[in-house]
Amino acid sequence: MEKHVVVIYPHPDDESFGAAGTIAKFREQGVPVTYLCGSLGEMGRNMGNPTFANRETLPEIRKKELIEACKILDMELVMLGYRDKTLEYEDRNEVAVHLKGIIEEIEPSLVITHYPEHGVHPDHNALGAAAVEAVRLMEPEKRPTVWAQAITNTHIEELGNPEVINDVRDNFDKKMDAILCHQSQANGVIRSWNQSEGLDNDLKEEAKKRLGYESFYIWKY
Amino acid sequence: MKPIELDKVQEKLESFIDKDVYVHLETTNGAYASHVNAKAYNVGVYIRNAKVRFNQAKIVGEGKSYRAGLKMEIGWIYAEGLTDWEIFEGEKLLMAGHDREGRLMVALQISETPFNY
Numbered sequence: 001m002e003k004h005v006v007v008i009y010p011h012p013d014d015e016s017f018g019a020a021g022t023i024a025k026f027r028e029q030g031v032p033v034t035y036l037c038g039s040l041g042e043m044g045r046n047m048g049n050p051t052f053a054n055r056e057t058l059p060e061i062r063k064k065e066l067i068e069a070c071k072i073l074d075m076e077l078v079m080l081g082y083r084d085k086t087l088e089y090e091d092r093n094e095v096a097v098h099l100k101g102i103i104e105e106i107e108p109s110l111v112i113t114h115y116p117e118h119g120v121h122p123d124h125n126a127l128g129a130a131a132v133e134a135v136r137l138m139e140p141e142k143r144p145t146v147w148a149q150a151i152t153n154t155h156i157e158e159l160g161n162p163e164v165i166n167d168v169r170d171n172f173d174k175k176m177d178a179i180l181c182h183q184s185q186a187n188g189v190i191r192s193w194n195q196s197e198g199l200d201n202d203l204k205e206e207a208k209k210r211l212g213y214e215s216f217y218i219w220k221y
Numbered sequence: 222m223k224p225i226e227l228d229k230v231q232e233k234l235e236s237f238i239d240k241d242v243y244v245h246l247e248t249t250n251g252a253y254a255s256h257v258n259a260k261a262y263n264v265g266v267y268i269r270n271a272k273v274r275f276n277q278a279k280i281v282g283e284g285k286s287y288r289a290g291l292k293m294e295i296g297w298i299y300a301e302g303l304t305d306w307e308i309f310e311g312e313k314l315l316m317a318g319h320d321r322e323g324r325l326m327v328a329l330q331i332s333e334t335p336f337n338y
Binding site: 043045046047048049050051054055056057059083085120121122123152153188191192193 | 313322325
């Protein structure tokens with residue numbers, strides 16, 4: 001059993017879309033989970049549908065949504081204070097050292113993050129790379145296991161099959177509840193997957209098709 | 222935000238003329254554009270808290286979509302595709318263009334005090 005799990009993603013809602021089912025399973029086993037959330041998603045373009053946010057109000061709205069989602073998933077939240085869409089321009093080593101300090105304090109047995117270069121969003125790639133680097137900087141015997149999540153369309157072709165595949169369909173309501181905490185984002189994100197006109201309005205079914213499995217590669221140092 | 226009212230926005234734009242103001246200018250089609258559609262390109266531009274001074278300002282357009290241009294001593298700033306506006310915190314002029322799903326495509330914001338960063 002894991003001792004403590006640390007999840008490192010850059011945006012409010014990455015945890016819910018990407019790993020809510022996995023997080024919920026750890027919490028059911030009594031494993032503490034801490035989310036290090038990189039930014040407040042300040043630059044999101046989804047403003048709710050119909051819109052209720054604007055560029056200036058979005059950060060506070062997303063912060064509240066993030067806190068709600070973490071309550072649903074029953075995990076601790078640490079906000080890292082970077083700005084959305086700027087993580088790749090930060091000094092990689094500085095971010096890694098920042099993360100390493102927090103990881104060394106929590107002493108998790110497992111870290112979950114994005115797979116560098118397979119995160120699609122530049123922030124996913126940058127924070128994933130910094131997280132992988134943070135663990136690499138630790139004493140080898142003190143390093144937690146790292147699960148890296150790849151979401152590019154080409155990841156299986158390029159990396160092979162992920163070692164960890166969690167079927168989270170049996171507890172999908174919990175994941176959906178977490179996703180729906182992100183009221184300003186959820187609807188727009190789910191709709192964006194299906195570009196064709198006349199999409200069936202059942203967001204939950206659409207989400208289940210896409211998000212019923214959460215898979216991760218085990219990082220090799 | 223609410224649909225742009227030409228006269229009111231024009232009046233607010235003119236209130237900033239010949240003052241040092243902070244500008245937020247942005248356009249984006251999202252970080253996932255080419256992920257969800259292989260034929261699309263990811264394009265975006267972002268400037269926050271550029272300190273500028275302009276001596277002319279005009280918003281132009283009919284009906285739903287507007288363009289706003291600011292003439293500076295040695296240059297221009299403009300944004301196209303603006304649909305909505307709002308006065309934020311009593312003094313900041315926010316203008317944005319949203320697509321039919323309510324997603325922000327373009328924003329031009331002007332304020333006498335800096336935007337949060």
